[in-house]
Amino acid sequence: MGSSAAVVWDPAMLAYDLGGDHPFNPIRLELTMRLATALGVLDGVEQLKPEPAAEAEIERIHDVGYVTAVREAPMASWDVGHGLGTADNPVFARMHEASSLVVGASLLAAERIASGAATRAINIAGGLHHAMRDHAAGFCVYNDCAVAISWLLDHGVERVAYVDVDVHHGDGVQAAFYDDPRVLTISLHQNPMTLWPGTGSPMELGGRDAQGTAVNLALPPLTRDAAWLRAFHAVVPSLLGAFRPDVLVTQCGVDTHTEDPLAELSLSVDGHRATYQALRALAEEHAGGRWLALGGGGYQLLRVVPRSWTHLLATVLDRDVAPETALPAEWTSTVRELAPNARLPLSMSDGEPAGFEPWGGGRAEPVDNAIMDTRNAVFPLHGLDPEDPRD
Numbered sequence: 001m002g003s004s005a006a007v008v009w010d011p012a013m014l015a016y017d018l019g020g021d022h023p024f025n026p027i028r029l030e031l032t033m034r035l036a037t038a039l040g041v042l043d044g045v046e047q048l049k050p051e052p053a054a055e056a057e058i059e060r061i062h063d064v065g066y067v068t069a070v071r072e073a074p075m076a077s078w079d080v081g082h083g084l085g086t087a088d089n090p091v092f093a094r095m096h097e098a099s100s101l102v103v104g105a106s107l108l109a110a111e112r113i114a115s116g117a118a119t120r121a122i123n124i125a126g127g128l129h130h131a132m133r134d135h136a137a138g139f140c141v142y143n144d145c146a147v148a149i150s151w152l153l154d155h156g157v158e159r160v161a162y163v164d165v166d167v168h169h170g171d172g173v174q175a176a177f178y179d180d181p182r183v184l185t186i187s188l189h190q191n192p193m194t195l196w197p198g199t200g201s202p203m204e205l206g207g208r209d210a211q212g213t214a215v216n217l218a219l220p221p222l223t224r225d226a227a228w229l230r231a232f233h234a235v236v237p238s239l240l241g242a243f244r245p246d247v248l249v250t251q252c253g254v255d256t257h258t259e260d261p262l263a264e265l266s267l268s269v270d271g272h273r274a275t276y277q278a279l280r281a282l283a284e285e286h287a288g289g290r291w292l293a294l295g296g297g298g299y300q301l302l303r304v305v306p307r308s309w310t311h312l313l314a315t316v317l318d319r320d321v322a323p324e325t326a327l328p329a330e331w332t333s334t335v336r337e338l339a340p341n342a343r344l345p346l347s348m349s350d351g352e353p354a355g356f357e358p359w360g361g362g363r364a365e366p367v368d369n370a371i372m373d374t375r376n377a378v379f380p381l382h383g384l385d386p387e388d389p390r391d
């Protein structure tokens with residue numbers, strides 16, 4: 001089908017800045033937009049400017065008391081609680097305003113899809129999937145993913161599938177819709193026994209009236225592209241086919257990369273690119289082409305995030321960038337001004353092969369244990385056979 005894509009971006013979103021040496025540095029977004037621009041990915045593409053989300057929209061997902069604490073925290077001389085003022089979630093100036101703008105950007109992207117103005121939309125500043133109803137967590141103040149999904153459900157969308165490929169469990173989004181059968185959340189992440197936040201076991205399946213609508217695939221540390229993609233394809237397409245969402249929402253964190261300082265999976269930008277292309281194909285096949293793509297984690301600020309999310313932008317816009325494409329001198333010189341000693345990649349590839357061997361049933365490879373754990377737990381709840389690779 002034909003598609004039109006909306007890119008939501010405003011440099012004002014760089015104000016979501018946790019400060020100092022905090023890993024969640026907004027330079028990653030700025031360098032992504034500069035790289036995408038330098039490669040021509042954004043040529044002729046209108047960048048839609050968001051408005052801050054109204055508090056009523058934020059309160060779809062968050063308690064009033066928490067929103068009040070976020071608003072008052074920068075002025076408060078006391079501990080406001082709610083996970084704020086911690087090492088992970090430091091208080092920063094205009095925190096409520098900056099966080100509301102990120103939510104507003106994801107809402108604008110959702111609105112474009114719900115109205116039919118676009119079939120795809122992207123907000124790379126979004127994807128703050130750890131924020132909980134009454135507290136900040138994991139660098140996330142407001143859960144823009146969950147607010148956007150909730151909004152879609154109130155504006156003509158009956159079923160939403162959320163696929164989260166960040167290295168960490170998409171716990172905040174899972175929690176927001178754990179009892180809601182209209183939302184299928186699927187999170188692929190590093191095994192929670194080995195990584196914060198420690199949740200995301202395959203046995204977390206959804207509440208009593210929503211059994212099977214939470215799906216968790218826990219991958220062992222050091223999992224590489226081919227094994228990750230084998231697991232993705234062994235679990236995600238069948239569930240989307242069974243669930244039949246109206247919209248696919250994806251959190252596209254890139255902290256799965258082997259160079260990411262916060263986690264231990266071993267993907268490459270080539271694996272990321274293959275993932276985005278798979279998500280696009282799944283949106284076409286199972287969600288009428290409707291795809292809301294959000295950013296997420298990713299802490300290798302210079303070498304990884306800009307390249308991976310440029311591939312994401314390109315995929316959303318159907319302007320796929322060939323892996324061997326050289327990095328433009330205009331972009332590398334900008335990075336050199338910021339970090340004169342950084343060892344920069346030369347191209348849009350890490351030189352990894354994009355292929356993988358599909359899962360064929362059983363436990364032939366180490367990653368197949370993770371695949372079987374998830375399929376055994378959840379496939380029967382969707383009328384699918386966990387043992388049959390055709391399902």
Ligand SMILES: [Zn+2]
Pocket residue numbers: 166167168253255296297298
């Ligand atoms: Zn993450």
